[in-house]
Amino acid sequence: MTISEFSKSQPLLLLVAGVKGAVGTTLTVAAATMRYNPEMVLPNLVTADKFPYLEPSQAIQVAGWDASEKTPLEAVKLHGVLKKDLWEPHKDELDLVQTKKPPPASLDFQGQVEQLQQDIQTFRDHYPGGRAVLINLLPACVQQDLTHCKSLSQLYSEADPTGFPDLSYTLAAILSGVPVVNFTPNEVEIPVIISEAQKRGVPMSGRDGKTGQTYLKVVLASALKARNLIVDGWYSLNILGNADGKNLMDPERAAGKLTNKTEILDEILGYNVGERYGVSSHKVQIDYYPPRGDAKEAWDVIDFLGLFGLPMSIRLNLQGRDSILAVPLVLDLGRWMVALQMAARSGLIPELGFYYKQPVGHKPPQTFQAQVAKLRELELECNQKIEADSPSTRLRTS
Numbered sequence: 001m002t003i004s005e006f007s008k009s010q011p012l013l014l015l016v017a018g019v020k021g022a023v024g025t026t027l028t029v030a031a032a033t034m035r036y037n038p039e040m041v042l043p044n045l046v047t048a049d050k051f052p053y054l055e056p057s058q059a060i061q062v063a064g065w066d067a068s069e070k071t072p073l074e075a076v077k078l079h080g081v082l083k084k085d086l087w088e089p090h091k092d093e094l095d096l097v098q099t100k101k102p103p104p105a106s107l108d109f110q111g112q113v114e115q116l117q118q119d120i121q122t123f124r125d126h127y128p129g130g131r132a133v134l135i136n137l138l139p140a141c142v143q144q145d146l147t148h149c150k151s152l153s154q155l156y157s158e159a160d161p162t163g164f165p166d167l168s169y170t171l172a173a174i175l176s177g178v179p180v181v182n183f184t185p186n187e188v189e190i191p192v193i194i195s196e197a198q199k200r201g202v203p204m205s206g207r208d209g210k211t212g213q214t215y216l217k218v219v220l221a222s223a224l225k226a227r228n229l230i231v232d233g234w235y236s237l238n239i240l241g242n243a244d245g246k247n248l249m250d251p252e253r254a255a256g257k258l259t260n261k262t263e264i265l266d267e268i269l270g271y272n273v274g275e276r277y278g279v280s281s282h283k284v285q286i287d288y289y290p291p292r293g294d295a296k297e298a299w300d301v302i303d304f305l306g307l308f309g310l311p312m313s314i315r316l317n318l319q320g321r322d323s324i325l326a327v328p329l330v331l332d333l334g335r336w337m338v339a340l341q342m343a344a345r346s347g348l349i350p351e352l353g354f355y356y357k358q359p360v361g362h363k364p365p366q367t368f369q370a371q372v373a374k375l376r377e378l379e380l381e382c383n384q385k386i387e388a389d390s391p392s393t394r395l396r397t398s
């Protein structure tokens with residue numbers, strides 16, 4: 001049996017928390033589109049030509065949970081991310097997407113985790129052989145500090161599942177042996193969760209998908225740093241009119257996202273931007289602006305100094321689409337997590353920093369060049385470990 005034959009027939013099963021949101025519904029349509037017309041999606045994936053031992057991306061299935069009463073098709077229409085000609089050919093399939101409600105609020109944290117574990121088993125029974133990955137696409141929430149929890153029992157008694165549902169989904173996935181992609185700014189990567197993932201051989205990656213403005217910030221900051229051009233100030237403004245944008249108008253919910261968008265610059269450059277003014281001159285602002293829906297716009301003003309300290313400036317205007325930028329990354333990350341689990345990686349995966357605003361794990365790469373290089377190293381590591389562990393190699397070497 002070849003390595004490809006060994007692992008194929010195990011299609012990727014994305015279990016999405018928040019499956020009826022803007023990103024979740026766009027993901028569902030993208031997965032359906034890939035089955036019939038892969039050329040409309042595959043060219044946008046970074047991993048399209050990677051991981052030959054995985055089932056091709058065309059076989060990806062999507063299922064998951066959402067608090068919304070709408071059907072998946074109604075949710076697609078509600079978000080208005082995609083024009084009718086993109087979802088209409090798949091409307092029958094959209095209504096077949098397996099969705100579940102979140103666990104009832106009457107259950108405590110442990111009860112919610114147990115309920116979600118049962119749901120994961122039901123999804124797996126529906127797609128036998130599927131390689132499941134949890135994709136966290138829940139709304140940004142108010143952070144809960146649970147870093148001091150030393151054991152699962154302490155976590156069970158202290159976590160508030162209503163204010164921070166992400167944690168129940170994450171723990172249920174880990175206890176079920178399912179890798180976790182945390183695309184949200186919510187801090188699920190607390191020590192007790194990480195150690196549980198390590199114990200159970202489950203890889204986790206996060207935090208906060210790096211889709212548009214911050215992606216370009218990493219690229220430009222890395223380019224300025226490579227030329228020893230000194231960044232004197234960076235002003236970033238975003239307007240967006242989707243549910244995520246509305247949610248981020250609550251300062252407590254936006255706090256994590258703003259921190260992720262802000263810290264990254266000093267970390268890349270290796271100095272505090274604005275030090276000479278006594279205050280940070282890196283400013284990030286997010287504004288909810290309904291007319292834009294998912295078609296987000298971002299402006300950056302970058303002030304930098306060259307020879308003799310003479311000032312120069314860049315203006316950047318990104319007219320992006322939030323969910324359209326996000327979905328290829330989610331599809332990629334799902335594939336990465338399966339490959340990483342097959343390669344026996346567990347716990348946090350800092351090498352996936354390319355995909356995240358706030359990469360978690362030990363010493364994640366900061367500059368664009370380092371992030372791309374780490375991705376390549378990680379791919380080789382996966383390929384080597386999986387090849388070494390394949391039945392054909394074991395037969396050859398025994």
Ligand SMILES: NC(=O)c1ccc[n+]([C@@H]2O[C@H](COP(=O)([O-])OP(=O)(O)OC[C@H]3O[C@@H](n4cnc5c(N)ncnc54)[C@H](O)[C@@H]3O)[C@@H](O)[C@H]2O)c1
Pocket residue numbers: 017018019020021022023024065066067068102136137138139140165183184185208209210211212242243244322323325326
């Ligand atoms: N789109 C991007 O470019 C981007 C980039 C980085 C991070 N993110 C993050 O990804 C997440 C998803 O973004 P979105 O635009 O799809 O948001 P969204 O608000 O459209 O979707 C969130 C979904 O979660 C559902 N939900 C709420 N509570 C739930 C619960 N307890 N259980 C199950 N479902 C629940 C909601 O009903 C909604 O359908 C957000 O946290 C956002 O900050 C998005």
